[in-house]
Amino acid sequence: MSNEKNNRLDTLRHSCAHLLAAAILEMFPEAKLGVGPAVDNGFYYDFDLPRTLIPEDLPLIEEKMKALIKQDLPFEKEEVELNKAKELLEKAGQDYKLELVKDLPADEITFYKTGNFVDLCKGPHIKSTKELENAGWKLTKIAGAYWRGSEENKMLQRIYGACFQTKDELKQYEEMMIEAEKRDHRKLGKELDLFVFSDLVGPGLPLYTPKGTIIKDELQKKVEKICRQYGFQKVSCPSLAKIDLFKISGHADKFGDELFRVSSQGGLNFVLKPVQCPHQTQIYASKMRSYKDLPIRYMESDKQYRAEKTGEVGGLSRVFAITVEDGHSFCRIDQVKEEVMNMVKIIKDFYSEIGMWGNHKVSLSVRDYDHPEKYIGTKEDWDHAERMLEEISNEMELGAIKHEGEAALYGPKLDFMFKDAMGRDVQIPTVQLDFATPKRFELTYTDENNESISPVMVHRAILGSYERFIALLIEHFAGAFPFWLSPTQITIIPVAEVHNEYAKKVAKELAAFRVEIDSRNESLGKRIREAEIKKTPYTIVLGDKEENDQTITIRTRGTKELVTQKISELIEILDEKTC
Ligand SMILES: [Zn+2]
Numbered sequence: 001m002s003n004e005k006n007n008r009l010d011t012l013r014h015s016c017a018h019l020l021a022a023a024i025l026e027m028f029p030e031a032k033l034g035v036g037p038a039v040d041n042g043f044y045y046d047f048d049l050p051r052t053l054i055p056e057d058l059p060l061i062e063e064k065m066k067a068l069i070k071q072d073l074p075f076e077k078e079e080v081e082l083n084k085a086k087e088l089l090e091k092a093g094q095d096y097k098l099e100l101v102k103d104l105p106a107d108e109i110t111f112y113k114t115g116n117f118v119d120l121c122k123g124p125h126i127k128s129t130k131e132l133e134n135a136g137w138k139l140t141k142i143a144g145a146y147w148r149g150s151e152e153n154k155m156l157q158r159i160y161g162a163c164f165q166t167k168d169e170l171k172q173y174e175e176m177m178i179e180a181e182k183r184d185h186r187k188l189g190k191e192l193d194l195f196v197f198s199d200l201v202g203p204g205l206p207l208y209t210p211k212g213t214i215i216k217d218e219l220q221k222k223v224e225k226i227c228r229q230y231g232f233q234k235v236s237c238p239s240l241a242k243i244d245l246f247k248i249s250g251h252a253d254k255f256g257d258e259l260f261r262v263s264s265q266g267g268l269n270f271v272l273k274p275v276q277c278p279h280q281t282q283i284y285a286s287k288m289r290s291y292k293d294l295p296i297r298y299m300e301s302d303k304q305y306r307a308e309k310t311g312e313v314g315g316l317s318r319v320f321a322i323t324v325e326d327g328h329s330f331c332r333i334d335q336v337k338e339e340v341m342n343m344v345k346i347i348k349d350f351y352s353e354i355g356m357w358g359n360h361k362v363s364l365s366v367r368d369y370d371h372p373e374k375y376i377g378t379k380e381d382w383d384h385a386e387r388m389l390e391e392i393s394n395e396m397e398l399g400a401i402k403h404e405g406e407a408a409l410y411g412p413k414l415d416f417m418f419k420d421a422m423g424r425d426v427q428i429p430t431v432q433l434d435f436a437t438p439k440r441f442e443l444t445y446t447d448e449n450n451e452s453i454s455p456v457m458v459h460r461a462i463l464g465s466y467e468r469f470i471a472l473l474i475e476h477f478a479g480a481f482p483f484w485l486s487p488t489q490i491t492i493i494p495v496a497e498v499h500n501e502y503a504k505k506v507a508k509e510l511a512a513f514r515v516e517i518d519s520r521n522e523s524l525g526k527r528i529r530e531a532e533i534k535k536t537p538y539t540i541v542l543g544d545k546e547e548n549d550q551t552i553t554i555r556t557r558g559t560k561e562l563v564t565q566k567i568s569e570l571i572e573i574l575d576e577k578t579c
């Protein structure tokens with residue numbers, strides 16, 4: 001979407017929020033208003049109300065909003081002087097707005113009036129409420145939200161709305177939401193028995209079941225197999241470290257309260273690692289390195305820990321223990337280009353396997369040129385690094401779009417954005433140049449002239465956190481994983497008890513795959529249906545005919561068709577799907 005179109009849509013959405021506030025004030029004249037911004041897919045407005053809202057309130061509020069739209073009311077701007085603004089808000093009892101106005105520059109205070117409704121707001125808005133007549137909008141939910149996002153403040157009631165240019169777009173969005181609910185990884189994770197939570201273990205700490213562990217391990221094997229082809233070696237580091245490690249890396253500052261601190265009675269004090277890079281620098285630092293040794297590439301799939309405040313209950317999207325697939329290359333400046341190109345190839349290989357490559361965008365995240373003080377490192381290093389990433393984008397035809405101010409603290413990066421099956425943007429893989437960390441840890445190598453030089457560190461994430469990635473995959477595939485990722489690849493169903501022995505024989509021949517025999521005393525139809533619900537790629541049914549002919553009857557996921565063939569024929573097909 002173009003920026004201009006985006007801005008127009010945001011204006012429409014935010015204007016709709018004004019009408020929501022106006023409607024609320026009609027219902028509750030004593031309501032105090034918080035903020036009401038445009039957000040993805042719509043808007044919200046926060047209110048301090050005399051009673052708790054119930055879902056039945058939403059249609060009533062919508063009716064009031066519709067009436068305001070019909071009246072074709074203009075949005076009238078009025079610039080107000082600070083003291084006057086305070087006076088107006090005080091008189092109206094709008095304590096929250098009063099708090100906001102105190103933070104505003106005195107010459108930038110504007111009120112917007114729509115009918116009887118007046119709101120402190122900087123705009124912009126649509127010209128008249130009538131512009132919302134053909135738009136598609138709807139109030140969607142009620143939630144709680146702390147004033148200014150701080151737990152120390154009062155909890156307000158937030159009403160969310162969806163808002164689009166047209167009614168058709170709203171309809172599409174609603175259909176997408178229904179689909180998203182069906183695919184919700186929390187729901188499917190339970191149905192497919194992939195992960196669980198325990199009150200005794202604690203919130204935000206998912207436990208992978210045997211089936212979920214298979215998915216995690218298969219992903220890890222896939223990433224590591226690809227990375228090994230590009231010279232990555234696996235390392236393994238402990239979860240703890242002295243805080244000094246993260247003081248040097250800058251992460252102690254960056255994560256502050258989000259660090260978990262661990263101490264023993266014997267006086268040992270550690271923190272749980274919030275990232276993996278600093279540990280890995282110490283493997284590099286353990287030896288003298290020569291220019292001939294570089295590049296040195298390490299990869300690791302391990303847990304890192306962050307005490308994030310907001311926890312999404314029962315889901316994998318926000319957890320305290322995050323399993324991260326992380327990797328770094330320590331290299332010479334003349335090797336950076338090839339290293340980055342290799343990492344892009346790894347990302348391409350991996351996402352091709354998942355079936356997402358091709359439907360992606362790449363962003364070249366560079367400095368905010370007006371504020372060089374926000375970054376670590378010299379101007380020369382930055383110029384060089386940004387130029388290099390641009391060259392790579394051109395040579396590899398990535399079509400990276402430059403985004404100023406999006407670089408990491410220590411260097412520019414290439415970010416990859418994919419679309420999932422529901423059209424949602426997913427930004428995971430990234431390749432980042434880092435000149436600063438090696439200097440902070442005084443990492444060196446000796447060059448041809450025996451001089452001590454700092455290597456460059458290239459960070460890369462392929463799938464990022466396993467938890468987030470598995471949540472994404474569950475929703476992307478709606479639980480119907482590709483064959484190589486499916487926890488159970490084949491379910492064998494003997495028609496009757498007499499076929500159990502033959503079922504075992506077939507399972508043995510298919511031992512290279514993950515096979516389950518369902519010989520429960522349930523009807524054939526029920527067992528087939530359950531295999532379908534579990535989204536097993538192949539279901540094999542074995543009866544008299546199959547046993548006599550030494551064949552198998554196969555049903556492929558998503559089809560009703562049954563095919564009878566020799567076991568060897570199936571193995572041939574499956575071998576191709578696993579490699
Ligand atoms: Zn406004």
Ligand SMILES: [Zn+2]
Pocket residue numbers: 276277326327328459460
């Ligand atoms: Zn890193």
